[in-house]
Amino acid sequence: MCRKKPQSTQAVQTENSRITVFGQPSKDTISHKPERIFEKLMLQQDFHTAVIGKVKNCSKDTGNWLTLEADSADLLVVVKDNAFVLPTNLEGKHVLVHGNASVGYGKNGELIAKINALGVQLVKLRE
Numbered sequence: 046m047c048r049k050k051p052q053s054t055q056a057v058q059t060e061n062s063r064i065t066v067f068g069q070p071s072k073d074t075i076s077h078k079p080e081r082i083f084e085k086l087m088l089q090q091d092f093h094t095a096v097i098g099k100v101k102n103c104s105k106d107t108g109n110w111l112t113l114e115a116d117s118a119d120l121l122v123v124v125k126d127n128a129f130v131l132p133t134n135l136e137g138k139h140v141l142v143h144g145n146a147s148v149g150y151g152k153n154g155e156l157i158a159k160i161n162a163l164g165v166q167l168v169k170l171r172e
Contacts, residue, residue, distance in 0.1 A: 070164030079115035
């Protein structure tokens, strides 16, 4: 079985911040907070979006998932098809996730909101 080679990261330097990019972020979406994704999933089962939020948890071994803090429940973000690898030290950092939002099932069979990530941007603001 052939596996895709994980894509490399890129760093983009702007005047006020340093942006690290994993995967392939899209340029044609408006970013939302995680809470808004839950609202939209009540009306649409699957849609393309960009979500900005603070990382609550992330994978410590595979680098293929993270959760974003939200008011009522955490939003699960999974790297689609393991196309790229995320750092394992993202807790507390802000990211912009590009991907497809959908409803999935958690470990215990409960319905959860998730994003299949096509790209993730880590933004570190200068102090």
